[in-house]
Amino acid sequence: MNEENQYDENDVLGRSISALKNAHVPAGPSSQTTADTLAALRRAAGAGVLQKDVTPSAGFFQKVLAMSYLHRKAAALIVAAGGLSVWAVLLAFGFFSSVTFAQVAEKLRDIKSLTYSARMTVPGATEPMVIKSEILGGRMRNELPGSTVMIMDIATSQTLILNSALKTANLTKIEVTGQPKAPIERDVISEMRSLVGKKGESVGELKIGNIKAKGFRVTESGKVMTIWVDPATDLPVRMETNVEIAGKTTNITMDDLVFDAPLDEKRFSMEIPAGYTVTKLTGSISLNIEENVVGMLRIFAKKSDGKFPVKLDDWYAIAQLASADVANVDKPAKLDSESQQLMTYTGSLTSLLFKYDLRKTYDYLPGHKLGEKDAIVFWRKDLETGKLMAVFGDLSTREITKEQLPPPSKDAVQSAPTVVPSEVLMKVNIAPAAVKLAVPASKAVADPVKVQPGN
Amino acid sequence: MIDWQDILSREGPVVWRTAWRLLGNRADADEVFQESFVSALEYSRTHEVKHWRALLQRLATTRAVDRLRQKIRRRGREDALPEDHLLASGLSPPQMAENAELSERFRAALAEINPKQAEVFCLFHLDGWNYPEIAEHLAVSTDVVGVWLHRARGRLRELLAEMKEVSS
Numbered sequence: 001m002n003e004e005n006q007y008d009e010n011d012v013l014g015r016s017i018s019a020l021k022n023a024h025v026p027a028g029p030s031s032q033t034t035a036d037t038l039a040a041l042r043r044a045a046g047a048g049v050l051q052k053d054v055t056p057s058a059g060f061f062q063k064v065l066a067m068s069y070l071h072r073k074a075a076a077l078i079v080a081a082g083g084l085s086v087w088a089v090l091l092a093f094g095f096f097s098s099v100t101f102a103q104v105a106e107k108l109r110d111i112k113s114l115t116y117s118a119r120m121t122v123p124g125a126t127e128p129m130v131i132k133s134e135i136l137g138g139r140m141r142n143e144l145p146g147s148t149v150m151i152m153d154i155a156t157s158q159t160l161i162l163n164s165a166l167k168t169a170n171l172t173k174i175e176v177t178g179q180p181k182a183p184i185e186r187d188v189i190s191e192m193r194s195l196v197g198k199k200g201e202s203v204g205e206l207k208i209g210n211i212k213a214k215g216f217r218v219t220e221s222g223k224v225m226t227i228w229v230d231p232a233t234d235l236p237v238r239m240e241t242n243v244e245i246a247g248k249t250t251n252i253t254m255d256d257l258v259f260d261a262p263l264d265e266k267r268f269s270m271e272i273p274a275g276y277t278v279t280k281l282t283g284s285i286s287l288n289i290e291e292n293v294v295g296m297l298r299i300f301a302k303k304s305d306g307k308f309p310v311k312l313d314d315w316y317a318i319a320q321l322a323s324a325d326v327a328n329v330d331k332p333a334k335l336d337s338e339s340q341q342l343m344t345y346t347g348s349l350t351s352l353l354f355k356y357d358l359r360k361t362y363d364y365l366p367g368h369k370l371g372e373k374d375a376i377v378f379w380r381k382d383l384e385t386g387k388l389m390a391v392f393g394d395l396s397t398r399e400i401t402k403e404q405l406p407p408p409s410k411d412a413v414q415s416a417p418t419v420v421p422s423e424v425l426m427k428v429n430i431a432p433a434a435v436k437l438a439v440p441a442s443k444a445v446a447d448p449v450k451v452q453p454g455n
Numbered sequence: 456m457i458d459w460q461d462i463l464s465r466e467g468p469v470v471w472r473t474a475w476r477l478l479g480n481r482a483d484a485d486e487v488f489q490e491s492f493v494s495a496l497e498y499s500r501t502h503e504v505k506h507w508r509a510l511l512q513r514l515a516t517t518r519a520v521d522r523l524r525q526k527i528r529r530r531g532r533e534d535a536l537p538e539d540h541l542l543a544s545g546l547s548p549p550q551m552a553e554n555a556e557l558s559e560r561f562r563a564a565l566a567e568i569n570p571k572q573a574e575v576f577c578l579f580h581l582d583g584w585n586y587p588e589i590a591e592h593l594a595v596s597t598d599v600v601g602v603w604l605h606r607a608r609g610r611l612r613e614l615l616a617e618m619k620e621v622s623s
Contacts, residue, residue, distance in 0.1 A: 012615045013608060016561035017580050019554040020476055028471040028481070029488050034463055037489045041459045044496050 296345035477519035527566035572607035
């Protein structure tokens, strides 16, 4: 303390100092501010560590996704959203016609091959993330920055994530339920040709490479996508849209679309190269939106004394519920099966509600608790049938009328707006179901992961 | 390994008070609070930190003065009072109003003077640091601290007098 802090109370400066010093200061910081600051500190501390090295004691996801902060977001977006590139492709087809996931998945199996690059501009990032994608015979391969490759087998619902720098492999098998019956086989390319130009407003021409592409803006359920088409083939060469993930608007541009080019099947192999540490995961996802809402709310309420989250994708709260140690970069946290499922439900909802508009075709009403049987906590207007389905506070689901719709929700409080799913995935390990084993040398296969120059 | 939870718990209230007193509203104080801690983390990567409170208080003062300068320049001097001014307790309404007005003019004046002088002034008069403490943290001599303080006081008096003339 200084002993010389003398000032004349009679002069204006003295009185001003006195006024400021003696002004009432409200209690602070708030617990929210403290929590946000702690999270920011741990992220800042973690980003530095991960760019240097990954310790042998790091948890599974910390190893697999151990890359720069920017790259973690890319991987997490893909993993948490069930493969953003996949969804972008699936939903892009969905923009051309109102089809369900299963129907689109069927269409994908009809395509011989498709390659493209997806550039995602994430808020806060200094440069966009580029993911190179290839589709062949019902399998999809995504090359992420940082020596990570993700191969998805849509038919068997398996995903293999390989990191050639860390020699780690994660094999996930997801059981998919809630698929609509009687998927319709369609010729995707013919359909795209017939629909391009019919739907959407012309936005002029753009030279993309050597192609003078014609642009069309398509609006579906409030989502806007701009499609640039090669007039010689009537096929898209670029598609652009914005998506909301964990409260952030991310721009996605799909470029270099090439259909039916010959691709090497070995690049889609699900075999794990020799010397990789393998972890296996199993889980189930439903394509039924209400099932995911009910499942998510049930587990969340169980872990929160009956309370529901402030929003459907409250990843920060989920991270805290998943493990008390989840925010500690240096201490791998254990994730029980319920927490795994909670994350799966939440990630599924992010994807499944992509085509819906908050407060227009669906809404989530926070502030309720488990057991409030008359309170509508979620409602959705089915895009195909127009039916209004609601989930009530006792987790019952039933059809409702327009008159029963509750007043629209207000913007949810951002619990930790800078936390993204990658923060959750980075800090958890899978136990006790995780099986870690190295592939024996005798079963070695040629390393299918070829990191392209520039990755 | 730095125990940030412990540091936040121990030093958080002081840092919060420093930020709030200069900024007068919770939103800005929250941001400066968080920025100060993150800056302290960055600093600690390359320097040994012996006194976290002093470092954090200084960082909060610097950031709060910067924020004040930006806000005042965007808004102009004669703008609405900070949101929390009515929370002052133990004073009569006229006293509360006078203090609020003095505080607001003082903040505006702080935003106008040289940032280094403003920082030294706040550390001395608002946070109670002495000359040697300020000198050590700013890596200058105590003579320089004295000069900066003298200049800050003079300039602030001029600005406050001008503001009083304008308002009357």
